[in-house]
Amino acid sequence: MKIAQVYINQLNIHLDRLFDYLVPKHLESQVIPGSRVVVPFGFGNKSIDALVWDLKSPPSDSSKLKSILGVVEHFPVLDHQQLKTCRFLQQVHHSLFMDVANAFYPGPIQIRKHKDSNGVLRYYVGQKDRESWLWKISQRNPNQTLEQLLSTVRSNATVQREILTLLWESPIEEAVLTARFRGVKKTLESLRSAGFLEKHRMKSMELEDPGPLEVQGAPRLTEAQQQILEDFEKGFQQTHLIHGVTGSGKTEVYLHMMEAALKKDKTCLYLVPEISLTPQTIHRVKARFGQEIAVIHSRISDGERLEQYKKIATKEIRIIVGARSAILSPFQDLGLIVIDEEHENTYKSSNRPRFDTVSLAQEIARLHGAKVVLGSATPSIGTYYLAKNGQYGFHRLPDRMNGQDMPASLVVDMRVELQSGNRSFLSRTLYASMREALKRKEQIILFLNKRGYFSYVFCRDCGYVVKCKQCDVTMTYHGEDNRLECHYCKATAPVQHQCPACGSRKMKYSGTGTERMQNMLQKYFPHATVLRMDTDSMKKKDAIADAVEDFTLGKADILLGTQMVTKGFDFENVTLVGVLLADLTLNFPDYRSSERTFQLITQVAGRAGRGNKKGNVVIQTYEPDHYAITHAQQHDYEGFYEKEVAYRKMNRYPPFSTLMYIGFSGNDEKEVAKECSEYHRLLSAEVTKTDPSLVFEAYPPSKSNIVRVNNKYRYYILIKTEHVDAFQEAIHHVQRSKETKQFKSTIFVDVNPNF
Ligand code: ADP
Ligand code: ZN
Ligand code: ZN
Numbered sequence: 001m002k003i004a005q006v007y008i009n010q011l012n013i014h015l016d017r018l019f020d021y022l023v024p025k026h027l028e029s030q031v032i033p034g035s036r037v038v039v040p041f042g043f044g045n046k047s048i049d050a051l052v053w054d055l056k057s058p059p060s061d062s063s064k065l066k067s068i069l070g071v072v073e074h075f076p077v078l079d080h081q082q083l084k085t086c087r088f089l090q091q092v093h094h095s096l097f098m099d100v101a102n103a104f105y106p107g108p109i110q111i112r113k114h115k116d117s118n119g120v121l122r123y124y125v126g127q128k129d130r131e132s133w134l135w136k137i138s139q140r141n142p143n144q145t146l147e148q149l150l151s152t153v154r155s156n157a158t159v160q161r162e163i164l165t166l167l168w169e170s171p172i173e174e175a176v177l178t179a180r181f182r183g184v185k186k187t188l189e190s191l192r193s194a195g196f197l198e199k200h201r202m203k204s205m206e207l208e209d210p211g212p213l214e215v216q217g218a219p220r221l222t223e224a225q226q227q228i229l230e231d232f233e234k235g236f237q238q239t240h241l242i243h244g245v246t247g248s249g250k251t252e253v254y255l256h257m258m259e260a261a262l263k264k265d266k267t268c269l270y271l272v273p274e275i276s277l278t279p280q281t282i283h284r285v286k287a288r289f290g291q292e293i294a295v296i297h298s299r300i301s302d303g304e305r306l307e308q309y310k311k312i313a314t315k316e317i318r319i320i321v322g323a324r325s326a327i328l329s330p331f332q333d334l335g336l337i338v339i340d341e342e343h344e345n346t347y348k349s350s351n352r353p354r355f356d357t358v359s360l361a362q363e364i365a366r367l368h369g370a371k372v373v374l375g376s377a378t379p380s381i382g383t384y385y386l387a388k389n390g391q392y393g394f395h396r397l398p399d400r401m402n403g404q405d406m407p408a409s410l411v412v413d414m415r416v417e418l419q420s421g422n423r424s425f426l427s428r429t430l431y432a433s434m435r436e437a438l439k440r441k442e443q444i445i446l447f448l449n450k451r452g453y454f455s456y457v458f459c460r461d462c463g464y465v466v467k468c469k470q471c472d473v474t475m476t477y478h479g480e481d482n483r484l485e486c487h488y489c490k491a492t493a494p495v496q497h498q499c500p501a502c503g504s505r506k507m508k509y510s511g512t513g514t515e516r517m518q519n520m521l522q523k524y525f526p527h528a529t530v531l532r533m534d535t536d537s538m539k540k541k542d543a544i545a546d547a548v549e550d551f552t553l554g555k556a557d558i559l560l561g562t563q564m565v566t567k568g569f570d571f572e573n574v575t576l577v578g579v580l581l582a583d584l585t586l587n588f589p590d591y592r593s594s595e596r597t598f599q600l601i602t603q604v605a606g607r608a609g610r611g612n613k614k615g616n617v618v619i620q621t622y623e624p625d626h627y628a629i630t631h632a633q634q635h636d637y638e639g640f641y642e643k644e645v646a647y648r649k650m651n652r653y654p655p656f657s658t659l660m661y662i663g664f665s666g667n668d669e670k671e672v673a674k675e676c677s678e679y680h681r682l683l684s685a686e687v688t689k690t691d692p693s694l695v696f697e698a699y700p701p702s703k704s705n706i707v708r709v710n711n712k713y714r715y716y717i718l719i720k721t722e723h724v725d726a727f728q729e730a731i732h733h734v735q736r737s738k739e740t741k742q743f744k745s746t747i748f749v750d751v752n753p754n755f
Helices: 080-093 097-104 146-151 158-169 174-180 184-193 223-234 250-263 279-289 302-313 324-328 357-368 381-388 414-419 428-439 513-524 543-552 593-605 627-633 637-651 669-690 724-735
Strands: 002-008 019-023 036-041 046-056 109-115 121-127 133-137 197-201 239-244 267-271 294-296 319-322 334-340 371-376 393-397 408-413 443-447 476-478 483-485 492-494 530-533 558-561 574-579 616-621 658-666 696-709 712-721 746-751
Touching (some): 002 036, 002 097, 019 036, 019 046, 080 724, 080 746, 097 324, 133 158, 133 174, 146 158, 158 184, 174 184, 184 197, 223 250, 223 393, 239 250, 239 381, 250 267, 250 279, 250 334, 250 371, 267 324, 279 319, 294 302, 294 324, 319 324, 334 357, 357 371, 381 393, 381 637, 408 414, 408 428, 408 627, 428 443, 428 574, 428 616, 443 593, 513 530, 513 558, 530 543, 574 593, 593 616, 593 637, 627 637, 658 669, 658 724, 669 696, 669 712, 724 746
Parallel strands (some): 239 371, 267 319, 267 334, 334 371, 443 558, 574 616
Antiparallel strands (some): 036 046, 109 121, 133 197, 476 483, 483 492, 658 712, 658 746
């Protein structure tokens, strides 16, 4: 008889430990670490699913133990390495084990049971189909206009009218609607039974396939590329950095590294920051290797995800391309992990488990004896620091493959513009350059680093500001569909024309940053077509792909957008890039704001002059002497790095320390605040007990910037320390202390969070 040690699949801190169960004889071959089983639990012996962590021999008296009832799947859902990875994540983030484990296996899953012909209870998994519906206007009266349609709806049914107006433009996915309007499902169904709307089942989203697939041979590597491959092969380091501007041939190097790993019968993982923005990369990988690859991202259905998961687990697929979550796959014989654009903040997960992809990749690579390759034109300061100090293999590709120079950049001091009477958002220089470019029939990209700039609604008489009812946040006005939205909880509200505070009718509305900018641009350049790209205008399926296609075909002259426009697009005819206000990121309250600004400017500047024409960049700013701006202008990463690393060192910011963020949230503000302080006290005592000489700064318990979100109050403790292991240890103890276990607040621990 064997004993299985299992984790009960319940997210409860009191159950976050191993429970012992007897393994009945007939299940012995199937109950192994990583299998999912059903066990009787609690007073009522309710059957509940659990995950097997390990097996052990029974103690001398095992008569009190209960037996496992059945096995859910016939294969272990998590393999040996994944179980270890779960443990690693559990320890770093102080999460519940099952909370981490559930993130690995595709869900949601439903366990069903039936009696077989012998009357034995058997368990199996029913894939709960996450159904996806597309809503559209009913086709009954094809000649009807929107006005006619609306005239049949009650005039005070605001949400109904709003939905009909939105759907009139184009069909919308149910998930998008439910994210926008609270409790919309009922409204949709009632509109359907009244004959206004119809719904269609959607197939899961396929990524845009950019054309027929032809297996393409590899080009001959340049000497520099060849050298990198050799050094990589010989290098003793686990992690390697390739520092090279966009177009310098990094991807080609990754592909060769993958080829070498595949030849050794290894599996390869290729990570990109955001899959919908990189269709070319997927195509390139497919075309190069001509074998089935798994493409993993948030928009595939659970069924597809499970299918890919199984194929990876059985090594039927050995090439995986994906966004952050692909790192949780059941790799067999992993040989290589490529992380392209490693500096992107999408690699840091802000949901549970809050992992950092690069550190997690290194841990997984260690378990498999694999290597990690990081690539970027603007590596994160931490990465570059380790590469320069020899902890990472360090490789450079300084030149663009096509021998093109980097674009010429100009910095415009907006203070001078203002002093000389120009109050507009366009400097004279940028305006003139735009006119020139338009005259030459060339295209322009304008980058405004914030959606929701100038976006709130206020009363010009008393200053009243419209705030979200559930969050302490001003609501953002969206001119396109004429409503207010809370960017934190997605609640919406109709526009108000009368001030609820003083009754004045002078409520001032203006569109979001990019949206308003689009209108202004249209006034300056009435003959130009302006295309806007931000998360508002790109909500619909394929919107990005369509926009990219339109711009490539020259259907628009100016592409205006948020960070989205800085990504890897390659438009031949773009010769001018304008950064409208570089200061927006510079003044963000985060120690990485300079790094972020440098990266964004460099990236967007790289969009100019990709074809044979020379590119120009105009950077508008109120701080023209800031080192992030001056070095970005000169395309001088090294110079920027030196300044930034000195600043970090002086202030003991990462990589010279680790920031640990302990967040608390709950329904009762007083209670959350009290528990946060209590935790702080326990932690300080614990740290002093372990090692009184530890150097650290623990900021006192504080309110979050926005204290209330979704009616939950949020407090936090921030710790800056050079002794992260000792702190992890102390947090571990506090987390499991009897005081903390009584807390009502939800607590989470994040390491070097994105602020
Ligand atoms: P990066 O990943 O740094 O942006 P890529 O690998 O995409 O750079 O290379 C830029 C362009 O140069 C691509 O069109 C690629 O096909 C081409 N290229 C890269 N390496 C070679 C090579 N050795 N010979 C010919 N063309 C190459
Ligand atoms: Zn007022
Ligand atoms: Zn809100």
